[in-house]
Amino acid sequence: MKYKCPICTDSQWPLKQVGSSFHILEEQCVIGAGSRLQKCHGCSSTDRDRLVFVYLRDYLRVFSAECGIKTILHVAPEHCIAQWFLEQKDISYMPIDSKEHGYEYQDYIMEMNVLDLDIQSNSVDLVICNHVLQDIEEDSKALGEINRVLKPGGKAILQVPISNSADHIIEDPTVKDYSGREAMFGQRFHCRIYNESGFIHRVSAVGFDVETISISDQYSDCSLNPLEKLFVANKHHD
Protein backbone atom coordinates (compact mmCIF):
# COMPACT_ATOMS: atom_id res chain seq x y z
CA MET A 1 0.00 0.00 0.00
CA LYS A 2 1.34 3.38 -1.02
CA TYR A 3 0.34 5.92 1.62
CA LYS A 4 0.75 9.66 1.83
CA CYS A 5 -1.20 11.51 4.49
CA PRO A 6 -3.11 14.44 2.95
CA ILE A 7 -2.89 16.33 6.25
CA CYS A 8 0.79 15.94 7.25
CA THR A 9 2.39 14.13 4.21
CA ASP A 10 3.75 11.33 6.44
CA SER A 11 4.07 8.04 4.56
CA GLN A 12 4.95 5.48 7.24
CA TRP A 13 3.05 2.21 6.67
CA PRO A 14 1.28 0.30 8.15
CA LEU A 15 -0.71 2.82 10.13
CA LYS A 16 -1.29 2.52 13.88
CA GLN A 17 -4.24 0.86 15.57
CA VAL A 18 -7.21 3.02 16.58
CA GLY A 19 -10.67 2.30 18.02
CA SER A 20 -12.06 -0.61 19.99
CA SER A 21 -13.71 -3.76 18.81
CA PHE A 22 -17.20 -4.69 19.97
CA HIS A 23 -19.41 -7.47 18.65
CA ILE A 24 -22.33 -5.16 17.90
CA LEU A 25 -20.20 -3.12 15.46
CA GLU A 26 -19.56 -6.19 13.33
CA GLU A 27 -23.10 -7.50 13.73
CA GLN A 28 -24.54 -4.19 12.49
CA CYS A 29 -21.79 -3.66 9.85
CA VAL A 30 -20.97 -0.23 11.28
CA ILE A 31 -18.93 2.03 8.98
CA GLY A 32 -16.57 4.46 10.69
CA ALA A 33 -16.12 2.67 14.02
CA GLY A 34 -14.34 -0.28 15.58
CA SER A 35 -10.72 -1.37 15.82
CA ARG A 36 -8.68 -0.72 12.68
CA LEU A 37 -5.16 0.16 11.49
CA GLN A 38 -5.95 3.72 10.44
CA LYS A 39 -4.03 6.15 12.67
CA CYS A 40 -1.35 8.24 10.92
CA HIS A 41 2.11 8.15 12.50
CA GLY A 42 2.68 11.81 11.67
CA CYS A 43 -0.51 13.62 12.75
CA SER A 44 -2.64 10.92 14.44
CA SER A 45 -5.41 11.49 11.89
CA THR A 46 -7.78 8.59 11.26
CA ASP A 47 -9.48 7.55 8.01
CA ARG A 48 -12.50 9.65 9.06
CA ASP A 49 -10.42 12.80 9.59
CA ARG A 50 -8.60 12.39 6.27
CA LEU A 51 -11.93 12.04 4.42
CA VAL A 52 -13.23 15.31 5.90
CA PHE A 53 -9.90 17.02 5.22
CA VAL A 54 -9.73 16.18 1.51
CA TYR A 55 -13.36 17.29 1.10
CA LEU A 56 -12.58 20.61 2.83
CA ARG A 57 -9.42 21.12 0.76
CA ASP A 58 -10.49 19.93 -2.69
CA TYR A 59 -14.28 20.30 -2.84
CA LEU A 60 -15.03 23.27 -0.58
CA ARG A 61 -11.54 24.72 -1.24
CA VAL A 62 -11.46 26.30 2.21
CA PHE A 63 -7.70 26.87 2.12
CA SER A 64 -7.74 28.86 -1.13
CA ALA A 65 -7.83 32.65 -0.97
CA GLU A 66 -10.86 33.02 -3.23
CA CYS A 67 -13.04 30.69 -1.12
CA GLY A 68 -16.16 32.38 0.21
CA ILE A 69 -16.17 30.37 3.44
CA LYS A 70 -14.87 32.75 6.11
CA THR A 71 -16.61 31.74 9.36
CA ILE A 72 -16.18 28.15 10.54
CA LEU A 73 -17.54 26.45 13.63
CA HIS A 74 -15.71 23.20 14.44
CA VAL A 75 -17.37 21.07 17.11
CA ALA A 76 -14.98 18.86 19.15
CA PRO A 77 -12.16 19.61 16.68
CA GLU A 78 -9.61 17.06 15.55
CA HIS A 79 -6.21 18.61 16.32
CA CYS A 80 -4.75 17.58 12.95
CA ILE A 81 -7.47 19.52 11.06
CA ALA A 82 -7.67 22.41 13.53
CA GLN A 83 -3.98 23.20 13.01
CA TRP A 84 -4.65 23.95 9.35
CA PHE A 85 -7.44 26.39 10.19
CA LEU A 86 -5.47 28.10 12.95
CA GLU A 87 -2.90 29.11 10.30
CA GLN A 88 -5.51 30.73 8.03
CA LYS A 89 -5.46 34.45 8.79
CA ASP A 90 -8.59 35.36 6.84
CA ILE A 91 -10.84 32.70 8.40
CA SER A 92 -12.77 33.33 11.59
CA TYR A 93 -12.34 29.90 13.16
CA MET A 94 -14.30 28.77 16.24
CA PRO A 95 -13.06 25.46 17.68
CA ILE A 96 -15.45 24.54 20.52
CA ASP A 97 -16.00 21.70 22.93
CA SER A 98 -17.98 20.95 26.02
CA LYS A 99 -14.97 20.39 28.27
CA GLU A 100 -15.36 17.54 30.68
CA HIS A 101 -13.50 17.12 33.92
CA GLY A 102 -10.60 14.70 33.73
CA TYR A 103 -9.88 15.22 30.03
CA GLU A 104 -7.19 17.38 28.45
CA TYR A 105 -8.02 19.90 25.73
CA GLN A 106 -5.87 22.02 23.45
CA ASP A 107 -5.54 25.64 24.65
CA TYR A 108 -7.21 27.06 21.53
CA ILE A 109 -10.50 25.22 22.18
CA MET A 110 -13.30 27.42 23.50
CA GLU A 111 -15.74 26.10 26.08
CA MET A 112 -19.15 25.94 24.40
CA ASN A 113 -21.91 23.34 24.26
CA VAL A 114 -23.36 22.52 20.85
CA LEU A 115 -26.79 22.25 22.54
CA ASP A 116 -26.65 25.93 23.46
CA LEU A 117 -24.36 27.83 21.09
CA ASP A 118 -23.36 31.32 22.16
CA ILE A 119 -23.28 32.39 18.49
CA GLN A 120 -25.57 34.72 16.53
CA SER A 121 -28.17 33.16 14.26
CA ASN A 122 -27.39 33.14 10.52
CA SER A 123 -23.71 34.01 11.04
CA VAL A 124 -21.64 30.89 10.20
CA ASP A 125 -20.60 29.67 6.71
CA LEU A 126 -19.55 26.13 7.62
CA VAL A 127 -19.95 23.75 10.56
CA ILE A 128 -17.71 20.68 10.97
CA CYS A 129 -19.12 18.07 13.34
CA ASN A 130 -17.14 14.89 12.72
CA HIS A 131 -18.31 11.87 14.71
CA VAL A 132 -19.91 13.85 17.54
CA LEU A 133 -23.71 13.54 17.19
CA GLN A 134 -23.72 9.87 18.18
CA ASP A 135 -22.43 10.94 21.62
CA ILE A 136 -25.22 13.49 22.22
CA GLU A 137 -28.47 12.38 23.83
CA GLU A 138 -30.41 15.31 22.39
CA ASP A 139 -28.99 15.05 18.87
CA SER A 140 -32.01 16.78 17.29
CA LYS A 141 -31.50 19.76 19.58
CA ALA A 142 -27.83 19.96 18.54
CA LEU A 143 -28.85 19.77 14.88
CA GLY A 144 -31.35 22.59 15.46
CA GLU A 145 -28.61 24.77 16.97
CA ILE A 146 -26.27 24.03 14.05
CA ASN A 147 -29.05 24.97 11.64
CA ARG A 148 -29.80 28.17 13.57
CA VAL A 149 -26.25 29.55 13.52
CA LEU A 150 -25.60 28.74 9.84
CA LYS A 151 -26.18 31.41 7.24
CA PRO A 152 -28.85 30.61 4.65
CA GLY A 153 -26.96 28.55 2.06
CA GLY A 154 -24.39 27.47 4.67
CA LYS A 155 -23.20 23.89 5.04
CA ALA A 156 -22.57 21.43 7.86
CA ILE A 157 -20.39 18.33 7.50
CA LEU A 158 -22.10 15.84 9.82
CA GLN A 159 -20.25 12.53 10.06
CA VAL A 160 -21.42 9.69 12.32
CA PRO A 161 -20.88 5.93 12.44
CA ILE A 162 -23.49 4.34 10.16
CA SER A 163 -24.85 0.80 10.25
CA ASN A 164 -24.91 -0.79 6.83
CA SER A 165 -27.44 -3.41 7.91
CA ALA A 166 -29.93 -1.81 10.35
CA ASP A 167 -33.23 -0.54 8.91
CA HIS A 168 -33.75 2.00 11.72
CA ILE A 169 -31.74 3.93 14.31
CA ILE A 170 -30.78 1.65 17.20
CA GLU A 171 -31.21 3.66 20.39
CA ASP A 172 -32.47 3.37 23.93
CA PRO A 173 -32.27 6.50 26.11
CA THR A 174 -32.53 4.40 29.27
CA VAL A 175 -29.13 2.78 28.57
CA LYS A 176 -26.59 5.17 30.09
CA ASP A 177 -23.88 3.04 31.72
CA TYR A 178 -20.59 2.31 29.95
CA SER A 179 -20.99 -1.44 29.68
CA GLY A 180 -24.58 -1.17 28.47
CA ARG A 181 -23.63 1.35 25.81
CA GLU A 182 -20.60 -0.68 24.72
CA ALA A 183 -22.78 -3.76 24.27
CA MET A 184 -25.64 -1.96 22.54
CA PHE A 185 -23.93 0.85 20.59
CA GLY A 186 -20.28 -0.31 20.39
CA GLN A 187 -18.69 2.52 22.37
CA ARG A 188 -19.07 3.71 25.95
CA PHE A 189 -20.00 7.30 25.00
CA HIS A 190 -22.33 6.48 22.12
CA CYS A 191 -26.07 6.94 22.60
CA ARG A 192 -27.14 5.13 19.43
CA ILE A 193 -26.18 3.51 16.14
CA TYR A 194 -27.60 5.38 13.17
CA ASN A 195 -28.59 3.80 9.89
CA GLU A 196 -28.29 5.96 6.79
CA SER A 197 -31.95 6.69 6.06
CA GLY A 198 -32.71 7.28 9.75
CA PHE A 199 -29.81 9.71 10.07
CA ILE A 200 -30.79 11.63 6.93
CA HIS A 201 -34.39 11.81 8.18
CA ARG A 202 -33.28 13.18 11.55
CA VAL A 203 -31.02 15.83 9.97
CA SER A 204 -33.72 16.80 7.45
CA ALA A 205 -36.29 17.15 10.24
CA VAL A 206 -34.63 20.35 11.53
CA GLY A 207 -34.80 21.93 8.06
CA PHE A 208 -31.68 20.78 6.23
CA ASP A 209 -31.33 19.37 2.73
CA VAL A 210 -28.88 16.48 3.05
CA GLU A 211 -26.42 15.43 0.34
CA THR A 212 -24.53 12.14 0.52
CA ILE A 213 -21.18 12.27 -1.25
CA SER A 214 -18.75 9.42 -2.00
CA ILE A 215 -15.23 10.51 -2.87
CA SER A 216 -13.03 7.89 -1.16
CA ASP A 217 -12.20 6.10 -4.41
CA GLN A 218 -10.49 9.25 -5.73
CA TYR A 219 -7.88 9.13 -2.97
CA SER A 220 -6.20 5.75 -3.26
CA ASP A 221 -3.07 6.82 -1.34
CA CYS A 222 -4.87 8.50 1.60
CA SER A 223 -6.10 5.30 3.29
CA LEU A 224 -9.77 6.27 3.41
CA ASN A 225 -12.61 3.87 4.16
CA PRO A 226 -14.13 3.07 0.73
CA LEU A 227 -17.55 2.64 2.37
CA GLU A 228 -17.61 5.93 4.28
CA LYS A 229 -19.75 8.64 2.69
CA LEU A 230 -19.88 12.31 3.53
CA PHE A 231 -23.15 13.71 4.88
CA VAL A 232 -23.36 17.38 4.01
CA ALA A 233 -26.36 19.31 5.34
CA ASN A 234 -27.34 22.48 3.46
CA LYS A 235 -29.38 25.23 5.09
CA HIS A 236 -32.18 26.58 2.93
CA HIS A 237 -31.68 29.93 1.23
CA ASP A 238 -35.11 31.38 2.12
Ligand SMILES: [Zn+2]
Ligand atom coordinates in the same frame (compact mmCIF):
# COMPACT_ATOMS: atom_id res chain seq x y z
ZN1 LIG B 1 -0.84 12.49 8.92
